[in-house]
Amino acid sequence: MTEQTSNTVKxxxxxxxxxxxxxxxxxxxxxxxxxxxxxxxxxxxxxAARIAEMDDPALIxxxxxxxxxxxxxxxxxxxxxxxxxxxxxxxAVIVLIVGTFVVPVIGPLVGLVWVSMAKAWTRREKIVAWxxxxxxxxxxxxxxxxxxxxxxxxxxxxxxxxxxxxFVAQWHLVLIVMFLVxxxxxIVLLVRANKRGWRAPAQP
Amino acid sequence: MVADVxxxxxxxxxxxxxxxxxxxxxxxxxxxxxxxxxSGLIASIGTLYPMLARLRSQGLVTAYDEAxxxxxxxxxxRLTDQGEAQLESFRLQWAPFAAxxxxxxxxxSGS
Numbered sequence: 001m002t003e004q005t006s007n008t009v010k011x012x013x014x015x016x017x018x019x020x021x022x023x024x025x026x027x028x029x030x031x032x033x034x035x036x037x038x039x040x041x042x043x044x045x046x047x048a049a050r051i052a053e054m055d056d057p058a059l060i061x062x063x064x065x066x067x068x069x070x071x072x073x074x075x076x077x078x079x080x081x082x083x084x085x086x087x088x089x090x091x092a093v094i095v096l097i098v099g100t101f102v103v104p105v106i107g108p109l110v111g112l113v114w115v116s117m118a119k120a121w122t123r124r125e126k127i128v129a130w131x132x133x134x135x136x137x138x139x140x141x142x143x144x145x146x147x148x149x150x151x152x153x154x155x156x157x158x159x160x161x162x163x164x165x166x167f168v169a170q171w172h173l174v175l176i177v178m179f180l181v182x183x184x185x186x187i188v189l190l191v192r193a194n195k196r197g198w199r200a201p202a203q204p
Numbered sequence: 205m206v207a208d209v210x211x212x213x214x215x216x217x218x219x220x221x222x223x224x225x226x227x228x229x230x231x232x233x234x235x236x237x238x239x240x241x242x243s244g245l246i247a248s249i250g251t252l253y254p255m256l257a258r259l260r261s262q263g264l265v266t267a268y269d270e271a272x273x274x275x276x277x278x279x280x281x282r283l284t285d286q287g288e289a290q291l292e293s294f295r296l297q298w299a300p301f302a303a304x305x306x307x308x309x310x311x312x313s314g315s
Contacts, residue, residue: 023254030253033279034233040276055248063250 009039012051019061024068031064086198089120093193097186100179108133108182120193122200129185136181140174218245219255220298223283223291226265230282256281264290 013032020028035054039047092114099107112133116126218240225231225239233256237249246252259265264287271277283291 024257027254027257030233030257030279031250034237034249034253037232037276037278038234055250060248060250063246063248064254067251067254 008044008051009036009047012039012054012057016057016060019057020064021061023061023064027064027068031060083198085119088114089118089193089198090190092118093120093186093190097183097190100182100186108186111182111186115189120198120200121189125189125192125200129189132185133181136176214245219259220291220294221245222252222255222259223264223287223294226281226283227288227291230268230280232278232280236281259287263287 013036016035017028017032020031023031039050042050092111094111096108096111096115099111101107112130115121115129121129221240221243222236225236231239233252234249236256237246237252240246240252241248246255256265256267260267263284265281266284267279267281269277270280
């Protein structure tokens with residue numbers, strides 16, 4: 001094979017290889033090798049004539065690409081499933097927080113009932129949501145009872161400053177339960193539910 | 205749909221035609237390509253090699269290198285036992301299938 005023919009073959013194979021860019025590497029190698037085999041051993045004129053008969057590298061590459069399996073489809077964007085009862089859960093917790101200040105007693109009570117019905121919290125969280133203000137209320141009642149006993153014992157001694165202090169402490173406790181425990185509990189429930197997308201975690 | 209009939213038909217049978225050719229004798233890539241192009245089953249050698257890669261990955265065809273007396277070392281393709289079985293299965297189905305299609309789409313000889 002002369003140098004000129006060599007160059008002709010090399011040029012054709014280089015064009016073919018370049019045109020096959022992006023085709024599966026094994027297939028690309030096989031095509032170029034197959035055609036190189038066909039051109040090897042031919043003299044200058046025969047190689048040039050053979051190349052003239054061959055298809056254009058761009059056509060061969062297009063055919064090869066058409067035969068390749070299509071690239072895998074990108075995964076369809078996940079359609080966010082609507083969270084069941086999300087709006088209701090948000091409403092419930094807001095009623096619990098704001099209701100305390102707007103409609104004392106009834107507001108947080110409705111909020112707690114709705115929280116119990118909502119799907120954003122576990123059963124355990126709902127039980128704790130009820131238990132916390134009830135236990136705080138019981139403590140207030142117990143302290144009220146103690147202070148009233150203390151007041152009866154002190155009536156004979158007319159210890160007015162102590163009585164006044166007990167009275168103020170009792171009402172402070174009531175206020176704390178009403179305007180602190182319930183809203184804080186509501187905020188905790190809101191933050192927790194919001195962190196997990198307003199879905200209750202699966203219970204074991 | 206009508207314009208695609210030839211392409212679809214060729215696509216459906218060309219792999220079995222390759223199996224059929226290789227069942228007679230082992231052939232190298234260019235030889236196979238020329239035969240299939242001459243028969244109008246593929247457009248160029250670019251179609252052949254992806255098809256051979258598929259047939260090899262399915263275990264229907266295998267390749268080996270062999271030096272020819274007059275030319276260079278060539279990669280030859282031949283049928284495997286699995287390829288023979290696949291071809292035989294196709295042969296059994298093709299004749300009744302072709303007869304049925306012919307019967308359904310063929311013109312009435314009396315008209």
